[in-house]
Amino acid sequence: MRFLTTRRRHRAAKPLLLAFALLVMGAFYVAVSPAPQVSADAGTSGQVAAGKNLFAVTCSSCHGLNGEGTKQGPSLVGVGAAAVDFQMSTGRMPMAHPGAQAPRRVNTYTAEEIAALSAYVATLGPGPSIPNSSAYDYSKLTDEDLARGGELFRTNCSACHNASGIGGALPEGKYAPSLHGVEPLHIYEAMRTGPQQMPVFSAGAIPDHDVASIIGYLKNLEKQPSAGFSLGSIGPVSEGLFGWIIGIGGLSLFAVWIASRGARAR
């Protein structure tokens, strides 16, 4: 300790002490402050920054400047990158105008912009990430897997989306959209994130393999040839309509023709 006391008035003591204090503070800051979540990817921090900027322009008026949510839009903390990717890639977000439900539209954002926004929203809190294509790959499934996917679809999905996947009505102007022509990735993301009226089907409830089976069933069902004109695939309502119009209507025309040369009394 003599060393400290004897040299305490040395000219270099003050600057050295200052440097030491700064070092301690720096070490303390590094130890205490949260590590940036995007540290794994060197390019991500820039992406997040870009996403934050884009978020402020396109999303913040409803979802709040920090994604905390407002009266117009829900909080995005913890929705995950998958939710952003689903909503923006299918053109549902940003919403054109407030309504019961955001309809599917043509997406006008580039893949980079959506990736940046997804990366930014993912930093707000942990949530489902954008899956690898292997998670929903159905190309290697057996017929039994596909049939099981159909059974799962009818148990979990068809009550709203219709057995043929053409969608259906929900209360107050809401609806379950048609699943025809929807990307497998988006079906996966919708099941995991539960957009709009849809419930979340977590991996604990329906594991990835079963999700792939459901997607495989739907994609195969779309490819099935129909037994004639499908009449909108909406079941007995359109069947009755066509039965009356073509059946009774058409045959009435024939009847008019047959009865047109009637007998006269004179």
Next chain:
Amino acid sequence: MARPAKISTTSEYDVPSTPPEEPGFRQFSGFPAWLDERVGVGKIVKFGLRKVFPDHWSFLLGEIALYSFIVLLLTGVFLTIWFKPSMAEVEYTGTYQLMRGLPMSEAFESALRISFDIRGGLLVRQIHHWAAILFVAALTAHMLRVFFTGAFRKPRELNWLIGVGLMALSLIAGFSGYSLPDDLLSGTGLRFVDGLIRSIPLIGTWAEFFVFGGEFPGSILISRLYMVHILLIPGILLALIAAHMTLLVYHKHTQFPGPGRTDKNVVGYPLFPVYMAKAGGFFFIVFGVLILMGALMTINPVWVFGPYNPAQVTAGSQPDWYMGWVEGAVRIMPGWESHWGGTTWSWNVFVPSVLLMGLLFTVLGLYPFIERWITRDNSEHHLLDRPRDVPTRTALGVAGMTCYAMFWIAGGNDILATHFKVSLNAVTYFMRVAVFVAPIIAFIVTKRICLGLQRKDRERLLHGGESGVIDRSLIGGYSEAHTPISQDEAWTITQQRQFEPAAEVETVDADGQPIKWPKLRARLSRWYFSSDVAKPSRAALEAAHHHDGPAEPTDIESGTKADILDDQLETDAHR
């Protein structure tokens, strides 16, 4: 002891001889003669072949129903060859890839097999289903034709009742067939019926156990429905159709009023050869249209719906069209329920399904008798009413159709919501009001249209039709010369018997029979007839045709004030 009978030594049969030929024209020879001599078909054939049928396109609606029924029988036989009416569970190993390995009932498995593995099976299944849709539709259209033309009046009330029975049975036939394939949609339909049965107060639960052999879905329902669908109902239908057509032949066909047509004749072509060709040709047209429909338009793709599983349901579950109005009534009914003592009274299901169906068929069955009670019309009718000539009946019919249509539309409220981008709740609330308000509006509008058409007829009768030629008189006035209508048209539009509304409360009718509820009857009679536009009297007709001078208002005995005014204006213009 009996004495032995005397034995004669000669017999008239000893010498074989044929009786002398009866004098007169021999109508048959060869096999027909052989058949006629043994079973006497000559009279029947002669009677049948010379039967005259009048021509009108709407008379063929019933024929569409008859021919679709024949198509149903033919295609139905084909389907029974492969269909297995069993709810036993099997694992699917057929050719449809997206069902492989799924557990399902034998019924559904065989429905898939008919669709995918039996040659022509899918086509026949689709023809059968389209024929069922068309059968009930044609039956309904035929019934409406009969209603609006008053063909149910004396002497045809019984045939009307048989028709109502056919209608009710065809609904059961259609529904049981819809339920047989045991796919998700038919199972959901059965679940609906299960709820309907259970909603019957007090006995509902036991009735369900009786029908389903225990709790829904049980394991015997498909085989029971199969019996109902292919034996019981078609059998009764066949018998009733036979009775319906026998009565049709016995009563002779009705005809629209027209020149030379009276209540005592039928103007038309005989069955042989003209009507044989027309009706036979129409059968092939109906069959052809049904085959085209079966070949070109998907109906009930059971493989999309999947096997029935009580844990599953699909959006857009609807019954076939003829049960759609019951579905709609249940959909828009508020959820009313009472609990009295340990019992549950499910008004929300019982009222819109069981009571409403009962109401429809009761009203249909009683209508001819109610109308006769109001009109006291005891005469036979073979000439049809033109709908405009009976405005109140026509308006009642349109009001009924409108009410039915509102329930019907409500049955597709989800389809309406998604396809027209409106709120499901809004559709439902609108329909709750519309089922009561729309029929009233339809009644008023229809009655006004009928009365307007009546006025137009009276106008044409008195003053003829527009000639389109405008004359300018010497002093500068313009007038249009009217061309008198033909005698044929005048005859046609004056055929209608004019009823007078009851002036006072009558207690006995023309035959001295007491009238039930005379006060109510008198009020209804006034409601029924008082707005009819009176037919012009003979004097008014003659006066109008002469155009010598203004018709004196006193000439028009039964004309309304408006008619008289019109008359004066017209004649003034012609001077």
